Amino acid sequence: MSSLITMDDLSNDEIQEVLETAERLLPVARGETYLPLLQGRILGNLFFEPSTRTRMSFETAMKRLGGDVVNLGAVASSSVVKGETLYDTIRMVDGYTDVIAIRHPRQGAAQYAADAADVPIANGGDGAGHHPTQTMLDLFTISQAHGRLNGLRVVLAGDLRYGRTVHSLAHALVRFDCELVFASPSSLRMPEEITSDLQKHGANIIESEDLLNHIDDADVLYMTRIQRERFPDEEEYKKVSGSFKLTARDLANAKQELIVMHPLPRVDEISPDVDATRHARYFEQAFNGVVTRMALLCKMLDVEVPANIGGAA
Numbered sequence: 001m002s003s004l005i006t007m008d009d010l011s012n013d014e015i016q017e018v019l020e021t022a023e024r025l026l027p028v029a030r031g032e033t034y035l036p037l038l039q040g041r042i043l044g045n046l047f048f049e050p051s052t053r054t055r056m057s058f059e060t061a062m063k064r065l066g067g068d069v070v071n072l073g074a075v076a077s078s079s080v081v082k083g084e085t086l087y088d089t090i091r092m093v094d095g096y097t098d099v100i101a102i103r104h105p106r107q108g109a110a111q112y113a114a115d116a117a118d119v120p121i122a123n124g125g126d127g128a129g130h131h132p133t134q135t136m137l138d139l140f141t142i143s144q145a146h147g148r149l150n151g152l153r154v155v156l157a158g159d160l161r162y163g164r165t166v167h168s169l170a171h172a173l174v175r176f177d178c179e180l181v182f183a184s185p186s187s188l189r190m191p192e193e194i195t196s197d198l199q200k201h202g203a204n205i206i207e208s209e210d211l212l213n214h215i216d217d218a219d220v221l222y223m224t225r226i227q228r229e230r231f232p233d234e235e236e237y238k239k240v241s242g243s244f245k246l247t248a249r250d251l252a253n254a255k256q257e258l259i260v261m262h263p264l265p266r267v268d269e270i271s272p273d274v275d276a277t278r279h280a281r282y283f284e285q286a287f288n289g290v291v292t293r294m295a296l297l298c299k300m301l302d303v304e305v306p307a308n309i310g311g312a313a
């Protein structure tokens with residue numbers, strides 16, 4: 001793999017291999033062991049949209065492995081405001097760095113960057129398109145909790161129309177024969193072209209405007225934020241804001257092993273009383289961004305991760 005733009009860039013075997021590497025890297029991500037595998041390498045962080053977790057976990061991953069990071073910083077203080085094109089920015093950062101993580105409001109921007117650059121590109125979210133590095137940390141979280149990816153029943157809930165995390169995740173889960181429930185308000189349904197493409201690949205999908213009825217037989221409940229910034233019309237956002245709100249009471253009859261996930265940030269989709277339940281996994285999920293991005297950076301930079309890393313020093 002050179003660049004990671006959509007989940008199609010990874011085979012199922014490669015996904016499993018990255019998850020195994022990520023697991024081995026846990027002591028490094030926790031700071032218990034220092035393993036400078038990426039010493040002398042530089043990551044370019046180009047975030048043209050707000051980001052906390054993706055940007056910071058890429059940076060943490062690089063630094064825990066002895067590498068370094070250069071940041072575009074705030075778009076307002078870069079040459080983007082002088083009218084520099086994305087193409088020129090990429091061509092230039094390509095010369096400064098060994099690998100680039102990019103987030104951009106425009107769908108397709110990461111592929112465009114990959115076409116312009118020689119170094120590998122990691123798509124950290126392109127508009128309402130894809131978010132494959134998030135999917136890798138989501139799969140890691142699911143496989144750590146359930147011991148497998150295959151054959152699980154997964155409910156994806158909230159803004160399935162504009163949410164790029166669920167677009168990438170749905171594609172991956174179908175490849176592992178998961179049953180999917182798409183729960184959303186009707187105006188925020190999973191785009192028809194994605195659903196029909198998944199069904200063409202044999203996916204078992206239930207679409208529903210109701211969330212609560214689907215919780216009790218789920219293995220994974222993946223909540224998402226309504227993507228306010230992608231709505232062309234604020235009035236349309238107001239109509240659906242606050243549609244799905246999960247509380248601890250809604251989980252009363254859930255399976256013991258159900259995990260509740262969220263890519264974060266949450267607004268009001270998950271009440272804080274869920275945090276203390278056995279089901280909440282979203283903070284661990286955010287931490288898992290570090291190990292999975294470590295494993296992905298090593299793969300993109302063609303750096304072998306030793307089989308035995310060891311635990312706390």
Ligand code: NCD
Nearest residue numbers: 053054125165225263264265
């Ligand atoms: C997500 C994103 O940017 O798509 N955030 C993230 O990377 N963890 C989800 C969101 O913003 O709602």
